[in-house]
Each structure stands twice: as C-alpha cells, then as structure tokens.
Amino acid sequence: MAKISNWLIFLILISTSTQTYINEDILKECQVPYTVKNITRTSQGIVAYASFNPSSKLISDQNKSHTIQKLTINITYETSERVRIQIKDTEHSRWEVPKVVVPYNQTTFEPKYDVMIDEDPLGILIIRKSDGKVIFNLDPNSLFSYNDQDIAFFNILDYDIKIMGFGERVSNLTLNRGEYTMWSRDRCSPIDDGNNPNGNMYSVHPFYVAIDEDFKCFGGFLLNSNAMTGFVGNSYVGYRTTGGIIDFYVFVGPTAADVVRQYQEVIGFPALAPYWSLGWHQSHWGYNNLTIIEKIVDLYMRYKLPLDSIWNDIDYMTKFEDFTLDPDRYPHEEFLAWIDHLHSLHKHYVPIIDAGIAKQNYSAYNEMIQKELYIKDPYNSNPADGVVWPGDAVFLDWFHPNTSDFWVDQLIGFYNLTEFSGIWIDMNEASNFINGDFGHPATIINSTTMPYTPGEDINTNSLDVASIHYGGILEYNVHSLYGFMETIATNRFFTENLNKRAFVLTRSSFPGHGRFGSKWTGDNYAKWEYMRYSIIGIFNFGMFGIPHVGADICGFIGDTTEELCTRWMQLGSLYPFARNHNDNQALPQEPWAFGTNMLETSNMAIRNRYFLMLYIYTEMFFTSFSGEMFFKPTFFSYPYDRILYENVINHFMLGKSLIVHPCLWKGVSRADSYFPGDIWYNFYSGARIKLDKTYVISLEMPLHGLINIHVRGGSIIPLLDSADTALSVEELRNSNITLLVALNSNLEAAGRAVFDDGISSGTINEGNYTRMDYHWRFMNYSTDILDIQPINSKYESENEFPHISNIKIYGCSSLPKQVEILIDNRVIQGSIINDPGLIPDVCKIEISNSNGNFSPNRPSQVIFRY
Structure with missing residues (x-):
C-alpha cells in the first residue's frame, strides 16, 4: 500500500463521528519517520538518538514545520518488572509532569524482560521472558508522530488483548474497541462505550492493564498531563496526546494484581485512611441550616443507626464563599456548640470547599489577589476569571511557590471556625460554568488552532487553556493536574498542622493522588444501571491506586425508589468509602426516608460493615503497605478462571477472603451465582456451599435482608462483637x-x-x-x-x-x-x-x-x- 501523510491518516483513523475506532490495516501499514543513531547499551538500559527522516512521505508538507526533528530515547531498566521509555525533544525542553513518580533506588536484579531497539526506522520491542510474549511493540511499520502539539504511538501486537483502565469514565471494566478521551472535565457521568468522544469525566489516569488470550496480563502508563486519547483495538493499544513528552512505563505482570502493584510502585502506594473515615457517612445538598443538620444527627441517634460523619454541601457558606460560615443559617457559637456535641458522640463533621475563590470582597479573595497567587489570563495577566457557584471566581495557581502556604493558612482559619475532621473538595477539574475567560472568546488555543483535539474543545467548561501559571506554565499543559495539586496542599494541612492522617475527598484526580487523598465517583444518577456501574468505578480507582473510593449511595441526581435505595444500601455499605448523598432537587434518601423496612435493612447493612471493620481496616492497610487491592474483581484472586472475566459486576472480592454477590436488578429476589473453584462458607451461618461442576448455585437475595457474603476456605477473619450496638467506629475500638x-x-x-x-x-x-x-x-x-x-x-x-x-x-x-x-x-x-x-x-x-x-x-x- 502506498504511504500516505500522517495528516491524512489521522483524518481517516480518528474522527468525531459515530465510528471512532482505528482502521487497523492502515495503522499497521504506516512507518515510523525517525532513524536511530548512536545507540549505547548498558546493564541499566539503552540511550539512543533519532533524527526525522525528511524523505518520509508519512507527514504532509503542511506539518513538517511542526515535527520535532531530533529525539533522545532513554530506555531504563528500573526494576526487574518494569521498563521506562522516555522520548524527548533533543534540542528544546518540553513540559514534563512533576510530583507523580516516587524516587527509587536502582539495584542489581535479573530483568524479567528483554528489550530490543530497531534503528531504521525506529522500533522498540519488549518481551516477557517467562513466556516469550511480546508485551510492547513500537513497530517500525506503524503510526508514530512527534509533533509539537500532536504525539502518537501504539503498542501493536500479533495476538488479541482486552484492556482495562484509561480513566475516568462510566464504562465496562474491559473497554470496548474504540477511543477514550482523557482530560479533566466537570461532566455528569455520561456512559462511554468507546464511541463517545466526550465520555471522559473528572479525572485523568492514562494507565491500562492488558489481558491476553491466556489470561496473562501486562500494563502501560503514559506520564503525561496534556489532553489525550487512549485507543483500544483487538490487538493494539495506543495514545495520542496534544503535548508534553513520551514518558511511558511498561509492566510485565503476569497477573492483573501484579500489574497494579508494579504501577503503584511508580506512583506510590496510597496513604492510610483515618480509621473513622472507613465508617458510615451521611450527606445531602440541602441541609440548609443548622437546625436541619442537627435533626439528621438526632434521627440517627433516635433510630440507633451507626453514623461516623455528617457532611455539608455548599449550603453552609456565606454567598458560596470558601472558608465562610453563614451567620444566619449557621450561627458560629451555636455551630461550635453543636460540633462539640457531635465530637462527644464520636462523630465527625466534613464540609465541602470548591476550587473557585469567589470574586468578592472578603479575606480569602483579597489576600489571594494581593499576593498574586492566581492563574493569569492570556490577555493582560489579570486573574483568569471564570464563573462557578458564587458567580465570578478566580483560581489559585498551584505552581506558585506561596500558594500552598496560603491554602494551609486559609484551612487553619476555617478549622478554627468549624473544627472539621476532613475536607471535601469539589469542582477541582477545575470546573468553570463558562467556556474560557469571562468576557473573552477562547481563541488563542482551541479546536480550530490545534492540529488535533481529543473530544470537544478543551476550553469547554474550563479556564482558557492559554491562561498562564507561575513560571510561564500554560493551563494547556497542566489543567488536568489542578485537583491533584490542590489535594496535595490540603493533605499538608492535616499532616503538618494537625499531625494527623488526612481525609481529603476530591472529585478530580491524577496518578499519585492516592498518596494524598480519597475519591468519590462524582455526580451519578439514581438509576439501577448507575448502581451497577459504581462497582466498575471502584474497581478502576483501586487499580489507579486510590482504594478509598465510593459512589453516592442511592444516587445523586434524580429521585431514588425504596427498592433501588435499599439494594444500594446493601451494596454501598461495603464500598471502601460509604456515603449516602444526593442533590437538593431530589427526594430525601436517608435510611428512614422510605419507612420501617428500609430503615431496618439499612441498619443491618451498616452494622454488617461494622462487624467487618477490623477486617476492612486490615485489608485497607495492605493497600497502603504493599499495593494490594481491597474491593476488586474476583479474577484478581483467581486470575485464570475464564468465567470470572464475564459479568464481573455480579461478584467481587473484599480483600483475600470474602466474595460478595450483590443484587443489582429491579424485582429480583433470587439469582444463579457463580463461585470460583474453592471452598466457600456462608458468612452469616457457616453453611458450606455445595458446588456442582458448573460452580453455579441459586442464591436468595431478599430485599429486606443482608447482602450475600461468603468466606473463602482457608481464611481467618477478625470480627467485632460490639457491631450490634456501637453507634460509631470509634466505639468499635473498645470491642x-x-x-x-x-x-x-x-x-x-x-x-x-x-x-x-x-x-x-x-x-x-x-x-x-x-x-x-x-x-x-x-x-x-x-x-x-x-x-x-x-x-x-x-x-x-x-x-x-x-x-x-x-x-x-x-x-x-x-x-x-x-x-x-x-x-x-x-x-x-x-x-x-x-x-x-x-x-x-x-x-x-x-x-x-x-x-x-x-x-x-x-x-x-x-x-x-x-
């Protein structure tokens, strides 16, 4: 087939139409337009230099001026189980992501892989030694681009694979063949089947786990914060990003659990969550005054329901200004007296803080402006001006060396005002209700000036991406890092000023986030399919190194029903982070909202969690200690059971020892349920499951009863006797x-x-x-x-x-x-x-x-x- 230009190839391969997958024949008949010279091989890796081949017909004349002419290739054998491939512009520095990778000490080891490099044209091959399988192939005869705003490369294999990862989105666990955009957006849970260029959400995680036909796994991670697309095909996986560099890690596996651990060794194991934060949380957007929130806690006490933390959405603020307490609806002296009472009950208070600082005459805004800690607009270096809940708002520049100190000082003042135990950070993509800078069209960098745009214009509900950070850094490069860096600063308040573990729940995240904070899956819907998708979301963030994660139980948007909310309480009580929350337009959904039956079932569900709290805490400890997963697909524990890869939401594991079969379907009270080949006991009764050769039995799933949990033979589980009476996890410490x-x-x-x-x-x-x-x-x-x-x-x-x-x-x-x-x-x-x-x-x-x-x-x- 005749060679054609990259520009034309991309037009053919990548579109925003309903058919967005790559034409694999064209992909495999391209050619890398670089020739390698000066290769140096050592026991620690390979260093080489590549030059653009001007005679290449792959790149059209109109794009040659944007092509990086000389590349430096550094392939490092970092550990026996991972390889790092960095490809950079030799002559000019480019944006590189800071603060993500944890330092490591290179030691002597026997690598579990072989690495080869082709010279003309460039190619890189990584082979897993244990089975001789190619796990990374930058094929010389494949699509490769290294332009100023358009970098693309692919891992092309000669066997079929399935891909998990490429977050954040609402999707299947194993991704459909298609394209997956990664750019932090305030987007309300669209379902992404690989055919939705606007299906990405709040977080960016350019990490994948690949599963081959033998159910062996390997992985990849592109350390890059620019807007990008992940490509998934039958036998390939690839990236196309709008800037930065290629900084790519390959993980040898061979199990999914191995790949996740190997990845987390790069980004760091997650921080330990405070013990109390593993308890039960209640929230609602609409606790409009102190009387209402007091009543909620009083009802928990009256009904003898466990509760560990009560939450406030933006209702408590003065005119939606961060770090304020409305004097009429939440009078300070009465509020502090109530907080003291709350603490006497061993319960906690968690308020929300939004990313945008209100452009109003109050102390936080005035000090931020006086110290010039804001992101600057691209027009005249004034504060970049967006619109969020308070109206006009400005945004902190986390790259300014003084911003973290300012943020900690604001939190100290806010703590003196409210004595919070944790912080809930919302809107930190950072979200903007308008496109670009207030009063200006987003015309400097946008979808008409960029050679490639992943999904819709990246100025959509964002600050203008031409906005400027400290040191001349463009928002274009760092937009998806906003939530990550805000979480780091918030974590610092807890660890340095309170000398305590941080509990920071945020919406936007990036690789490495788990070292500093927790996560919830954002604005979901009170619908059955979103309860089912919540399981996959938690699987994904466990893989991404953020194990303390949960979805809004019973759904955030829309009116739930008694049946849906009851089933969701049964399931959600086993989330790593368990919180009932919904918006101010929806029907109440506290445990008593639908009457006695749901109240009793909710009580059983929460106490079930309490009964297991020492086991949960212990297993979560090992997510931080050694990168294990807690809430995980069953095939992570039984990696070569083919059936477990199908219908993965119908069962999941909690740690090493417990399998859960939730009821996820309306009107269902019994279901055929698959078990891995092992000995299993009913958690509640001790009855041993009798499995035939199909490994399927019919389980009763009563609406007003306990969720099905079974114990794996060979396990010892510590249970807490006081779970039947305790009203907080703090009380369980005396059990x-x-x-x-x-x-x-x-x-x-x-x-x-x-x-x-x-x-x-x-x-x-x-x-x-x-x-x-x-x-x-x-x-x-x-x-x-x-x-x-x-x-x-x-x-x-x-x-x-x-x-x-x-x-x-x-x-x-x-x-x-x-x-x-x-x-x-x-x-x-x-x-x-x-x-x-x-x-x-x-x-x-x-x-x-x-x-x-x-x-x-x-x-x-x-x-x-x-």
Whole structure:
C-alpha cells in the first residue's frame, strides 16, 4: 500500500463521528519517520538518538514545520518488572509532569524482560521472558508522530488483548474497541462505550492493564498531563496526546494484581485512611441550616443507626464563599456548640470547599489577589476569571511557590471556625460554568488552532487553556493536574498542622493522588444501571491506586425508589468509602426516608460493615503497605478462571477472603451465582456451599435482608462483637473480637489483623502498628493448633480491643473436647459451646475473660484436643 501523510491518516483513523475506532490495516501499514543513531547499551538500559527522516512521505508538507526533528530515547531498566521509555525533544525542553513518580533506588536484579531497539526506522520491542510474549511493540511499520502539539504511538501486537483502565469514565471494566478521551472535565457521568468522544469525566489516569488470550496480563502508563486519547483495538493499544513528552512505563505482570502493584510502585502506594473515615457517612445538598443538620444527627441517634460523619454541601457558606460560615443559617457559637456535641458522640463533621475563590470582597479573595497567587489570563495577566457557584471566581495557581502556604493558612482559619475532621473538595477539574475567560472568546488555543483535539474543545467548561501559571506554565499543559495539586496542599494541612492522617475527598484526580487523598465517583444518577456501574468505578480507582473510593449511595441526581435505595444500601455499605448523598432537587434518601423496612435493612447493612471493620481496616492497610487491592474483581484472586472475566459486576472480592454477590436488578429476589473453584462458607451461618461442576448455585437475595457474603476456605477473619450496638467506629475500638476460622480442604486457615491508633500520619513509615498473624493447622486427628503471632508489635493500647471472646470454626467435623490457651506460659481454659443455633460443621469456643486476658495483639497458642 502506498504511504500516505500522517495528516491524512489521522483524518481517516480518528474522527468525531459515530465510528471512532482505528482502521487497523492502515495503522499497521504506516512507518515510523525517525532513524536511530548512536545507540549505547548498558546493564541499566539503552540511550539512543533519532533524527526525522525528511524523505518520509508519512507527514504532509503542511506539518513538517511542526515535527520535532531530533529525539533522545532513554530506555531504563528500573526494576526487574518494569521498563521506562522516555522520548524527548533533543534540542528544546518540553513540559514534563512533576510530583507523580516516587524516587527509587536502582539495584542489581535479573530483568524479567528483554528489550530490543530497531534503528531504521525506529522500533522498540519488549518481551516477557517467562513466556516469550511480546508485551510492547513500537513497530517500525506503524503510526508514530512527534509533533509539537500532536504525539502518537501504539503498542501493536500479533495476538488479541482486552484492556482495562484509561480513566475516568462510566464504562465496562474491559473497554470496548474504540477511543477514550482523557482530560479533566466537570461532566455528569455520561456512559462511554468507546464511541463517545466526550465520555471522559473528572479525572485523568492514562494507565491500562492488558489481558491476553491466556489470561496473562501486562500494563502501560503514559506520564503525561496534556489532553489525550487512549485507543483500544483487538490487538493494539495506543495514545495520542496534544503535548508534553513520551514518558511511558511498561509492566510485565503476569497477573492483573501484579500489574497494579508494579504501577503503584511508580506512583506510590496510597496513604492510610483515618480509621473513622472507613465508617458510615451521611450527606445531602440541602441541609440548609443548622437546625436541619442537627435533626439528621438526632434521627440517627433516635433510630440507633451507626453514623461516623455528617457532611455539608455548599449550603453552609456565606454567598458560596470558601472558608465562610453563614451567620444566619449557621450561627458560629451555636455551630461550635453543636460540633462539640457531635465530637462527644464520636462523630465527625466534613464540609465541602470548591476550587473557585469567589470574586468578592472578603479575606480569602483579597489576600489571594494581593499576593498574586492566581492563574493569569492570556490577555493582560489579570486573574483568569471564570464563573462557578458564587458567580465570578478566580483560581489559585498551584505552581506558585506561596500558594500552598496560603491554602494551609486559609484551612487553619476555617478549622478554627468549624473544627472539621476532613475536607471535601469539589469542582477541582477545575470546573468553570463558562467556556474560557469571562468576557473573552477562547481563541488563542482551541479546536480550530490545534492540529488535533481529543473530544470537544478543551476550553469547554474550563479556564482558557492559554491562561498562564507561575513560571510561564500554560493551563494547556497542566489543567488536568489542578485537583491533584490542590489535594496535595490540603493533605499538608492535616499532616503538618494537625499531625494527623488526612481525609481529603476530591472529585478530580491524577496518578499519585492516592498518596494524598480519597475519591468519590462524582455526580451519578439514581438509576439501577448507575448502581451497577459504581462497582466498575471502584474497581478502576483501586487499580489507579486510590482504594478509598465510593459512589453516592442511592444516587445523586434524580429521585431514588425504596427498592433501588435499599439494594444500594446493601451494596454501598461495603464500598471502601460509604456515603449516602444526593442533590437538593431530589427526594430525601436517608435510611428512614422510605419507612420501617428500609430503615431496618439499612441498619443491618451498616452494622454488617461494622462487624467487618477490623477486617476492612486490615485489608485497607495492605493497600497502603504493599499495593494490594481491597474491593476488586474476583479474577484478581483467581486470575485464570475464564468465567470470572464475564459479568464481573455480579461478584467481587473484599480483600483475600470474602466474595460478595450483590443484587443489582429491579424485582429480583433470587439469582444463579457463580463461585470460583474453592471452598466457600456462608458468612452469616457457616453453611458450606455445595458446588456442582458448573460452580453455579441459586442464591436468595431478599430485599429486606443482608447482602450475600461468603468466606473463602482457608481464611481467618477478625470480627467485632460490639457491631450490634456501637453507634460509631470509634466505639468499635473498645470491642472484643471473635475469630472466624474457615477451614480449607487441608483443615488449615490463615488470617491477619492490624492494630494502630487509627489517626497518626506516619504509621507505616515509622512502623507504629501491631500486626498479628493467625494460623490454624491440623496436627493429627486428635489435635489442632491456632498460632497467634506478632509480625510487628510497636502499637500497644491497654483499653482497645481488649479480649478475644470467641473462636468460631466453619468446617469443623466435631466439637473439641478440650481447649487450652497458652499465654506467657499460663493456660486459660476455653468453654466449648454446643449452641443449638449453630448448624452442623460449625463449632464455637467461648473464652472467659475471668481466666486471663486473651488479647488479640499478644502472642499466644490455642490447642484444640478431640
């Protein structure tokens, strides 16, 4: 086939019509227009230089002037499991993303990959050694462009792949063949099937996990903040971005969990969430005065419903000005008295703050203007002027060296006013109700002047992208970093000024965000399909390194129904971040809003979360400690089970040990449910699931009941006895513990629990925690042993989690005749309970505290004699 220009190729391959996928034949019949010279190979990588081939017919004459003529290629073998490919303009500096990649120390290792480079034309090949599979192929005979505002490259393979990632959007977990725009936008949850150029939302995450036909995985990450498109085909994945550089990481896998860990080693493992923030949250846009919000908390207390935090949307502000408290609707003295009362109940307060600073005569605006901490317009260097809730607004320039100090000072003043426990940051894409700068048409950089625009004009509901940051940085390059950098500054307030873990919930995020904040999935709808899509959103952000994430339970926009809200409460109570929230035009949807049945079901659902809180906290700890996922697709735990890749929302795993089958469909009360090939017990009763060769059983899914949870054989799970009565997670810290032992086919089980103060910011780095590992082992037919041993034991508290009260065993064949507990060479006798309420194969051993302190965080051994 004759070679044609890149310009023409892009017109053919990429359009905004309803058919947006790439013509694969054309893609594979192009040619990279660069020739490589001066290749240097070392044990740490490859350095080479490439020159544009002027005789190339791939680029039309009208574009040759924009082509980067000389490129420097630096391929670094960073670890045994990842390769970094940087391709830069040799002669001129270009925008590069700061503050994302965590520093690493290169050590000696045996790489799990081979890397090859072609010279004429340029090509790069990465092969996974374990199976000889090509996992990255910058094919010399493929589309490649390195122009000033138009950079494109593709990973083209000779086998089929499925792709997950390319956030943020509402989509399937494995993406359809198509195009996926990435540019931070305030966009209200459009469904993106790969055929919607305007389907992207608040966050940008140019990371993917690829799954091959053997269910082995590899991954890629483009560190670039410019507007871009991710391309997904049957056997390729690629990027086209409007600026910056190619700074691309390849991860070898071979499982999805491996790829996620390898990616998070680059961007950093997420920060530990405060213990209280894992509890239950209530919010609503429309708590218009102190009396209303007081009543909400009072009703939670009256109905004996657990509650850990009450939230305010913009209702509390004076004229929607950040850092203010309306004196009429939220009078300061009365408000602080109420906050003191709230704290006495072990509950917390979280207010919203918007990104735009009101252009009004008040202290925050005046100081920001006086110190020139604002983004400047491209016309006369005045403050870039947008419109949000307060009307005219200006926006902080996070690249100014003094902006972070200003922000922290404002938060200190606001904390003195409201004594908040966390901050909720909204509109931080940054959102703008108009296109570009107020009073000016966005004409300097826009879709008519750019050679390529991903989706609609990037000035849409944005500041003018020609606006200027400190040091001459253009909004064009850094727009998608706004929420990320605001979160970093907010995190600093908590960690440096309060000496506590930060709880910062934001809407916009970027790679590395999880080190500083949490996330919710934005403005969803009170519809069944959005409850289903919420599961995928949480999967995605877990992969993106932001595990503390949730969707607005019962839906944000529109009126929910009793059935939908009840099902959503059952599901949402197991989100990593669990909050009921909706807008001011919708019907109330607090747990009591639809009467007694939903109230009782909500209470059961929240207390179910409380029952599992130590397990949840422990598993979330390991997302921060080692990059594990908590709320995850089941195939992450069973990576070679083909069926698990289908209908992934019908089941999910919580940590290592629990599988959940939610009810996601209107009018359904029973459903055929698939289980991986393993031993599974009903979490509530201990009944073992009897699976036939299809691994499918019919599960009852009562509307007014508990969600289906099953325990994986071989697990030990710590449960909190006080969950039935506690009204906050703080009260759970005084709870005794039941150890649930679920035996596998070898009559063994293992588990873990982490104890710390739940609030300090340096817990992992300083090792200020206690980790206990539990191991049940079959010795012989007359003896079993449960070992409880510390892996780390730096946290001690005499009053918290005082006692292991019970050991409940799923899969036991008979009650033991005698139980001995060895602590510090002392023996405590356990009471064997033949509880008539227990089903066969479930045993319960009660531990009397009067005989000694069987502490969950002290080494001990339990001997069961039969």
